Amino acid sequence: MVGGGQLARMTHEAGIPLGIRFKLLSDTPQDSAAQVVSDVVIGDYRDLDVLRAFAQGCDVVTFDHEHVPAEHLRALEADGVVIRPGVEALLHAQDKGVMRKRLSEAGVPCPRHRIVADPEDVARFAAEAGEGDGFPVVLKTVRGGYDGKGVWVVRGVEEAAEPFRAGVPVLAEEMVDFARELAANVVRSPHGQAVAYPVVESIQVDGVCDTVIAPAPGLSEELSGTAQEMALKIAAELGVVGHLAVELFETRDGRLLVNELAMRPHNSGHWTQDGAVTSQFANHVRAVLDLPLGDPRPRAPWTVMTNVLGGDYPDMYGAYLHCMARDPALKIHMYGKDVKPGRKVGHVNTYGDDLADVRERGRHAADYLRGTITE
Amino acid sequence: MVGGGQLARMTHEAGIPLGIRFKLLSDTPQDSAAQVVSDVVIGDYRDLDVLRAFAQGCDVVTFDHEHVPAEHLRALEADGVVIRPGVEALLHAQDKGVMRKRLSEAGVPCPRHRIVADPEDVARFAAEAGEGDGFPVVLKTVRGGYDGKGVWVVRGVEEAAEPFRAGVPVLAEEMVDFARELAANVVRSPHGQAVAYPVVESIQVDGVCDTVIAPAPGLSEELSGTAQEMALKIAAELGVVGHLAVELFETRDGRLLVNELAMRPHNSGHWTQDGAVTSQFANHVRAVLDLPLGDPRPRAPWTVMTNVLGGDYPDMYGAYLHCMARDPALKIHMYGKDVKPGRKVGHVNTYGDDLADVRERGRHAADYLRGTITE
Numbered sequence: 069m070v071g072g073g074q075l076a077r078m079t080h081e082a083g084i085p086l087g088i089r090f091k092l093l094s095d096t097p098q099d100s101a102a103q104v105v106s107d108v109v110i111g112d113y114r115d116l117d118v119l120r121a122f123a124q125g126c127d128v129v130t131f132d133h134e135h136v137p138a139e140h141l142r143a144l145e146a147d148g149v150v151i152r153p154g155v156e157a158l159l160h161a162q163d164k165g166v167m168r169k170r171l172s173e174a175g176v177p178c179p180r181h182r183i184v185a186d187p188e189d190v191a192r193f194a195a196e197a198g199e200g201d202g203f204p205v206v207l208k209t210v211r212g213g214y215d216g217k218g219v220w221v222v223r224g225v226e227e228a229a230e231p232f233r234a235g236v237p238v239l240a241e242e243m244v245d246f247a248r249e250l251a252a253n254v255v256r257s258p259h260g261q262a263v264a265y266p267v268v269e270s271i272q273v274d275g276v277c278d279t280v281i282a283p284a285p286g287l288s289e290e291l292s293g294t295a296q297e298m299a300l301k302i303a304a305e306l307g308v309v310g311h312l313a314v315e316l317f318e319t320r321d322g323r324l325l326v327n328e329l330a331m332r333p334h335n336s337g338h339w340t341q342d343g344a345v346t347s348q349f350a351n352h353v354r355a356v357l358d359l360p361l362g363d364p365r366p367r368a369p370w371t372v373m374t375n376v377l378g379g380d381y382p383d384m385y386g387a388y389l390h391c392m393a394r395d396p397a398l399k400i401h402m403y404g405k406d407v408k409p410g411r412k413v414g415h416v417n418t419y420g421d422d423l424a425d426v427r428e429r430g431r432h433a434a435d436y437l438r439g440t441i442t443e
Numbered sequence: 444m445v446g447g448g449q450l451a452r453m454t455h456e457a458g459i460p461l462g463i464r465f466k467l468l469s470d471t472p473q474d475s476a477a478q479v480v481s482d483v484v485i486g487d488y489r490d491l492d493v494l495r496a497f498a499q500g501c502d503v504v505t506f507d508h509e510h511v512p513a514e515h516l517r518a519l520e521a522d523g524v525v526i527r528p529g530v531e532a533l534l535h536a537q538d539k540g541v542m543r544k545r546l547s548e549a550g551v552p553c554p555r556h557r558i559v560a561d562p563e564d565v566a567r568f569a570a571e572a573g574e575g576d577g578f579p580v581v582l583k584t585v586r587g588g589y590d591g592k593g594v595w596v597v598r599g600v601e602e603a604a605e606p607f608r609a610g611v612p613v614l615a616e617e618m619v620d621f622a623r624e625l626a627a628n629v630v631r632s633p634h635g636q637a638v639a640y641p642v643v644e645s646i647q648v649d650g651v652c653d654t655v656i657a658p659a660p661g662l663s664e665e666l667s668g669t670a671q672e673m674a675l676k677i678a679a680e681l682g683v684v685g686h687l688a689v690e691l692f693e694t695r696d697g698r699l700l701v702n703e704l705a706m707r708p709h710n711s712g713h714w715t716q717d718g719a720v721t722s723q724f725a726n727h728v729r730a731v732l733d734l735p736l737g738d739p740r741p742r743a744p745w746t747v748m749t750n751v752l753g754g755d756y757p758d759m760y761g762a763y764l765h766c767m768a769r770d771p772a773l774k775i776h777m778y779g780k781d782v783k784p785g786r787k788v789g790h791v792n793t794y795g796d797d798l799a800d801v802r803e804r805g806r807h808a809a810d811y812l813r814g815t816i817t818e
Contacts, residue, residue, distance in 0.1 A: 087777030360768035393735035402462030
């Protein structure tokens with residue numbers, strides 16, 4: 069796996085019972101995954117020679133992030149390295165412009181969008197909505213964004229200059245009037261076998277995922293089925309191998325629009341570690357190795373994942389003891405990262421029959437670990 | 444953790460979400476745990492200098508087996524190394540003579556037993572039963588036995604010479620007329636907090652654990668409570684820290700007698716990985732680090748663990764694919780060991796509402812992986 073973040077850490081954890089020999093390419097020995105994996109190569113994933121040396125002796129190469137340059141992936145594939153998901157699929161997770169074009173052509177509902185050239189072009193895009201000046205509009209750099217970075221909500225042409233400064237193409241999208249955000253997680257193998265997890269509700273705070281509720285409360289069977297079908301269709305259409313997260317807007321008038329794609333284990337699937345028969349990490353490993361996929365069904369009526377962000381206190385140990393003692397059924401997942409304010413340093417999973425209680429337990433633990441509450 | 448076997452492998456796996464920095468002392472880099480742990484020291488646990496160097500920088504030292512010489516453990520404790528469980532507790536898992544004496548003094552029911560000097564003394568021990576010649580009798584070397592090794596069932600004085608050849612003291616025990624074998628697993632922290640898992644039935648084949656059923660079918664609440672109380676009492680009495688497995692005989696007349704003790708994660712607790720809120724491995728880690736313990740409650744009405752032994756075919760890959768495809772809910776735990784006939788190379792966990800079905804799924808997978816069935 070290329071990338072030493074928490075996704076690689078948890079993928080390794082899930083590979084241990086499968087008997088997998090996991091090899092990691094990590095920036096530093098202190099990275100989240102590098103702390104726990106035996107076979108670690110330290111190197112820069114932007115360096116093709118490093119990637120080539122790393123891929124030697126790997127049966128399959130997969131990724132914990134989308135940042136490996138596409139030309140390097142193409143070079144590796146030309147060398148005969150097995151990359152899963154392959155570069156032609158991965159492009160759609162790396163470049164939002166490519167993704168929007170391809171999904172629209174395939175008839176998958178997306179927000180209105182187009183690549184814009186400059187702030188004046190943003191104004192024209194906005195005006196095409198046909199109501200008033202059409203602002204606000206969402207601008208995104210097509211590459212490199214995550215957790216709200218690389219995304220701007222622009223209320224007029226005078227705010228539209230900033231996104232163009234990075235020198236990366238900019239995508240304009242309508243600001244969707246959504247009721248909530250959902251995620252449809254599916255896993256697909258090279259054989260074409262696929263499994264779909266229950267559709268979840270994802271609650272963002274300041275552009276960062278805060279809470280995921282599985283299954284999405286009150287979602288009709290019809291809309292749930294539609295979301296799963298969309299994700300399975302996208303996975304097949306794009307030739308995805310491994311885990312695919314499809315982030316969706318549920319609009320106030322009951323439509324589903326695709327927001328983002330991720331072709332790797334994803335924050336919206338962390339609940340599966342304790343809430344599903346087979347976790348997204350285990351199924352990602354099974355898929356990229358072309359093993360038969362595991363059962364994606366839930367193990368509890370409700371499972372809630374709450375992200376733990378770093379707070380002002382670097383030492384979480386006391387809070388950690390408190391949370392374990394207060395709630396012996398709390399499932400804590402720490403990433404081994406230094407605490408910095410706002411940084412994702414872990415998550416907690418809670419599950420049970422009573423959604424309000426399950427949410428409250430997760431909320432309390434995450435807030436206590438962050439230090440925003442002390443009792 | 445000292446010892447690179449599968450117990451260390453699975454303890455590391457359970458420590459990853461807890462954010463633990465796990466350091467391993469392993470005989471070889473090929474050992475089961477050494478394959479998956481980042482921080483591995485290769486060395487001989489029988490060498491005090493190796494142990495001393497390893498213990499440097501560990502907050503706590505714990506064990507995946509009972510074979511570290513007691514005098515080395517004492518030396519480490521004298522150095523100020525924190526060892527959990529401590530040597531005074533661990534002695535009772537290392538030496539069956541010490542264990543029997545201590546448990547009997549504490550009023551814990553055990554089979555009739557005493558240390559015997561030679562085959563003639565075995566005959567005298569047998570005759571003390573007061574019925575016929577008193578054979579068969581069970582002989583055990585007090586140290587070094589596991590999985591049926593170091594244990595003999597002797598039907599007459601002429602068979603009683605073999606156990607004395609190792610030069611280790613020999614313990615004679617009555618051959619218990621048991622209905623079945625049970626195990627009571629508990630975890631105790633230095634604070635004295637303790638949790639008890641549901642009592643399980645353990646089915647042995649040729650002296651090796653084959654199947655564990657959680658909870659033990661048909662066990663009365665009263666007997667289950669008695670077994671848990673016995674295990675908690677032993678843990679407290681002996682000052683155990685970490686996981687304690689108490690293997691029990693359930694006699695045909697409804698009594699419970701202690702067979703063996705293990706002070707580490709134990710095969711009779713592997714079902715907890717998929718069948719309990721907190722696994723024995725996670726709770727062992729929490730206990731030895733004096734973290735609050737996790738909820739030991741079961742997650743399914745029935746969970747069955749079936750051991751996978753090596754068969755005649757070293758390459759299990761085809762069977763592995765078959766089992767995953769046949770039963771997507773099968774939980775496979777492989778140890779990364781070379782396949783040798785009769786060697787424990789993994790286990791499978793199955794769970795559900797219907798015990799017969801849950802057992803059959805585990806049985807089929809284990810037999811198929813071993814190669815004793817092909818459909």
